[in-house]
Amino acid sequence: MQTVILTLISIFSTLGLLAQQTTLTGTITDLKKRPIAGVSVSIADSYDGASTDSIGRFAFSTTDTGKHTLLVSMLGYKSWEQPVELRGGSQSFSIQLKESPNELTAVVITAGAFEAGDTKKATVLKPLDIVTTASANADVAAAMKTLPGTQQIGESAELFVRGGEGYETRQFIDGTTVANPFFGQAPNIASRGRFSPFLFKGTVFSTGGYSALYGQALSSALILESIDLPERSEASASFSPLFVGAQYQHLAKDSLHSWGASAGYTNVGLYFKAVKQQPDYFKAPEVLNGDANFRIKTSRTGMLKFYGSYAKNILGLRNPDIDMPVLKNAFELNNSNIYTNISYKERIANRLKLQTGFSYSQNKDNIHQQVQDADNKPVQHTLPDWVAAKNFRLATNNKLMQLRAVVDYKLSGLSAVKAGAEYWYSKDENQYQQFPVAALQDHFTAAFAEADVYISNGLAARAGVRAEHSSLLQKTNVAPRASLAYKLANAAQLSADYGVFYQKPQSQYLMWHPRQNQLRADHYIVTYQKIGFNKVFRAQVFHKEYKQLTKTFPDTSSTGTGYARGAELFWRDKSTFKNFDYWVTYSYLDTKRAYLNYPYEMQPTFAATHTANLVVKRFFTKMKTQLNINYQFAAGRPYYQFKYNNGAQQWDVLDQGKTIAYNNLSFSANYLANMGKAFGVVVLSVTNVLNSRQVFGYNYSYDGTNKVAVVPPANRFIFLGLFLSWGTDRTQDAINNNL
Amino acid sequence: MKKILLLCLTAFLTMNMQAQNEKYVNFMKKNIAALDSAKSPEDLQVSANNFERIANTEKDAWLPNYYAAYAYIMKAYYVKEMKDIDPLCDKADVLLANAESLSQNNSEIATLKAMCLTARMRADGSRGMTMGPKATMILQQALQQQPTGNPRALMQMAQMKFYTPAAFGGGKDAGIELLKKSIAAYDSFKPASELDPTWGKPYAVELLAQWTAQ
Incomplete structure (x- = not known):
């Protein structure tokens, strides 16, 4: 017995005696042999270790013996480990650490895009900027018009980018396309976007060369990412002479799910009584809308989101008839729209993420156009054909359903591979007068893959491909995309993007000739960008080739061509002038195209050669007020009078010219205050403060003797509104935002 | 055996x-x-x-x-x-x-x-829009989790108040008041173990001297 105990004791003490020290020393440098300080060096699963000093040296001793792992780690560098055999004495190491690519120091592949978000480095705008841009009145697309590459098109809410038509810019919410992002509009009078900027946490506006993950946008993509769970429950209400609205958002106590709903009613009648409008509105624009959402955090990494909205809008207006100015032309629109979007994302395995989306939308337009006499009654007597053709009813019913899935596999560092597929089903039904036109149906499928490869922190490449098939067009297209980004000196980088982009022709043209080619545009873009603290500079040059554009009469083949090239500058500075935040942009555009009835390549009517913007914001803390000023300039746009020449079987250009330059100085003030238990924001905004005359183009009568300028319904728009919210104190936001 | x-x-x-x-x-x-x-x-x-x-x-x-x-x-x-x-x-x-x-x-x-x-x-600075209210909310949770008063959470709260203008419910006085509360909480604070956090008191005292001198 005693012997056993003695033996045990002796074993223990021997163990203690045997414990011998091993001393580990060494130096740690980066690949350029510069010492790194503060690096952690340790024996795995042990307290023993040290940090390197200012010249990269370390030294420590350990009593551990046998086989262990030596771990070396430092923020910003790839960890390093090596098996070591500890057997007393001293061992010396010379270790080189590789910089680990990270989002903050690495080059940005998507440098060409404008991002609004809170976290990423490439962010150019903040979410709040969309709301506080004077000319935008909290409209997402209108705020984008202060960025380079966009045209100042006052007669449409759409975004016209780099020589592209409004149709060529598509909006995406959580990956799926939005078929009708704007409320129904009357000819040549811009409406607004359907979606509130507060629905989104991230906005990426790409003016070209974007990822293979997105398709069916020839010129530009506005990619919106909806918010996840809200920070807290909140009720809010808004009042204005133009509208009333109420909203409630509920966050569950466990912060794992939320739901919300909102309703609003807009009626511009009162405003139109106070401020004279050029057209005679017999039905002032009226909108009734509501939406609902829920969001569920399905796991630590999973999120399920639903958003659905319904809106109905009507309007009716009269203008003098262009052919017979004693008569009037009455236009009436009845629009209803349903939009739903369900998205689900989850990390299904280590490094592997899945993102799926489903969306369904339905848009119905009922248009009634009528030639009326001086008493606003339908004209009874016989009219010439070209005037009588203006008496019609048109009903359209467009449905679009989309399914989408994308997997994202993270390779080492920032490198990643993405792949996915989409299926769209669309059905467009039209009824002209009492005659239904054959419905247009398309089963559209797309598959895409893309790889982001970070060769180092300073050099990255992206290669992608997108294949699409349309059952309606009976065509398959393959679109390659590629980008290269190279880091210059600190914070500056150079990047190049190339891509082929396809888009189906608009359905009104497919209606008659469904077997057309997809429109095609090839983009070449070079970007220089320097992002400093509170300062962003960006310069871009681009070249774009258009092919297979739609032609109408007499040549109905899809053989239209065109090009666009130009240079753009963007400069934003939040720090040079105390409390001032401003940005300036300039865009130069040289573009021509032969499409629709253009007899040869000519500068399209929606393209101005020079466009410039100045946006200035300042917050006055004591007055609790933010003032925003925005000046937009665009050179005159071309206009044409075409006449069909029966003999030569082509369109002749009888008259052409350029409109006067576009000037718009807008102003807005946001006053923040606590009102009772609510937090309130009072917004006053005025567009075209200087009352400059704006002309967007000219319309010609059938015989060419009457030429009428296309002008806004009123030169100036004034908005006054009160927004109240209970639950969140946004004052604090504004303060922090401006400290 | x-x-x-x-x-x-x-x-x-x-x-x-x-x-x-x-x-x-x-x-x-x-x-x-x-x-x-x-x-x-x-x-x-x-x-x-x-x-x-x-x-x-x-x-x-x-x-x-x-x-x-x-x-x-x-x-x-x-x-x-x-x-x-x-x-x-x-x-x-x-x-x-x-x-x-x-x-x-x-x-x-x-x-x-x-x-x-x-x-x-x-x-x-512009992150304040989302992060400011979030930080406040987390601090409120921190204070609820320790009803006897966590002096470090109070000091954080005091600093947020101090740098918020009075017009928005913050201000110098509001900040100083909270900081005093924090110092009082430091005095009565008993850590759960000898390793539990106790840091911050000297800084709070120094901050109070600075703020009151301003």
């Missing part, structure tokens, strides 16, 4: 565990003292490394994770390059998530989470 052997083995293991625990406590104490006297980002990095080593070995202890995160957050306040802030805060957030998985509803961990957000706001 077998019993004795077992007894011996148990005694040995217990002794060993005690020794290990003693080693842990001593190591922690030494490093907490070093962290308290850290004067530069370099000192803080060394502290962070030391605590991370303990955290990697003592996989059930929240405190090493907590102190490592604290060192990284303090470093984020020290660094001059704004672009360096986010990686430090990202690292701190990982450590805080570890700590939280080991100790739930912990007022001290919540306080550091709020501090981390405040550090991030320093990198980009």
Whole structure:
């Protein structure tokens, strides 16, 4: 017995005696042999270790013996480990650490895009900027018009980018396309976007060369990412002479799910009584809308989101008839729209993420156009054909359903591979007068893959491909995309993007000739960008080739061509002038195209050669007020009078010219205050403060003797509104935002 | 015989565990003292490394994770390059998530989470829009989690108030009042263990002197 105990004791003490020290020393440098300080060096699963000093040296001793792992780690560098055999004495190491690519120091592949978000480095705008841009009145697309590459098109809410038509810019919410992002509009009078900027946490506006993950946008993509769970429950209400609205958002106590709903009613009648409008509105624009959402955090990494909205809008207006100015032309629109979007994302395995989306939308337009006499009654007597053709009813019913899935596999560092597929089903039904036109149906499928490869922190490449098939067009297209980004000196980088982009022709043209080619545009873009603290500079040059554009009469083949090239500058500075935040942009555009009835390549009517913007914001803390000023300039746009020449079987250009330059100085003030238990924001905004005359183009009568300028319904728009919210104190936001 | 052997083995293991625990406590104490006297980002990095080593070995202890995160957050306040802030805060957030998985509803961990957000706001003022209210909310949770008053959460709250203009419900007076509350809480604060956080009082006192002098 005693012997056993003695033996045990002796074993223990021997163990203690045997414990011998091993001393580990060494130096740690980066690949350029510069010492790194503060690096952690340790024996795995042990307290023993040290940090390197200012010249990269370390030294420590350990009593551990046998086989262990030596771990070396430092923020910003790839960890390093090596098996070591500890057997007393001293061992010396010379270790080189590789910089680990990270989002903050690495080059940005998507440098060409404008991002609004809170976290990423490439962010150019903040979410709040969309709301506080004077000319935008909290409209997402209108705020984008202060960025380079966009045209100042006052007669449409759409975004016209780099020589592209409004149709060529598509909006995406959580990956799926939005078929009708704007409320129904009357000819040549811009409406607004359907979606509130507060629905989104991230906005990426790409003016070209974007990822293979997105398709069916020839010129530009506005990619919106909806918010996840809200920070807290909140009720809010808004009042204005133009509208009333109420909203409630509920966050569950466990912060794992939320739901919300909102309703609003807009009626511009009162405003139109106070401020004279050029057209005679017999039905002032009226909108009734509501939406609902829920969001569920399905796991630590999973999120399920639903958003659905319904809106109905009507309007009716009269203008003098262009052919017979004693008569009037009455236009009436009845629009209803349903939009739903369900998205689900989850990390299904280590490094592997899945993102799926489903969306369904339905848009119905009922248009009634009528030639009326001086008493606003339908004209009874016989009219010439070209005037009588203006008496019609048109009903359209467009449905679009989309399914989408994308997997994202993270390779080492920032490198990643993405792949996915989409299926769209669309059905467009039209009824002209009492005659239904054959419905247009398309089963559209797309598959895409893309790889982001970070060769180092300073050099990255992206290669992608997108294949699409349309059952309606009976065509398959393959679109390659590629980008290269190279880091210059600190914070500056150079990047190049190339891509082929396809888009189906608009359905009104497919209606008659469904077997057309997809429109095609090839983009070449070079970007220089320097992002400093509170300062962003960006310069871009681009070249774009258009092919297979739609032609109408007499040549109905899809053989239209065109090009666009130009240079753009963007400069934003939040720090040079105390409390001032401003940005300036300039865009130069040289573009021509032969499409629709253009007899040869000519500068399209929606393209101005020079466009410039100045946006200035300042917050006055004591007055609790933010003032925003925005000046937009665009050179005159071309206009044409075409006449069909029966003999030569082509369109002749009888008259052409350029409109006067576009000037718009807008102003807005946001006053923040606590009102009772609510937090309130009072917004006053005025567009075209200087009352400059704006002309967007000219319309010609059938015989060419009457030429009428296309002008806004009123030169100036004034908005006054009160927004109240209970639950969140946004004052604090504004303060922090401006400290 | 077998019993004795077992007894011996148990005694040995217990002794060993005690020794290990003693080693842990001593190591922690030494490093907490070093962290308290850290004067530069370099000192803080060394502290962070030391605590991370303990955290990697003592996989059930929240405190090493907590102190490592604290060192990284303090470093984020020290660094001059704004672009360096986010990686430090990202690292701190990982450590805080570890700590939280080991100790739930912990007022001290919540306080550091709020501090981390405040550090991030320093990198980009416009983040205040989303991060400001979030930090306030987390601090309110921190105060609820410790009804006797967490002096460190109160000090954070005091600083947020102080730098918010009076017109918006903050102001100098509101800040000073909260800071006094924080100092009172420091005086009556009893840590749950000898390793639990006690930092911050000298800074609070210094801050009060500064603010009242302004």
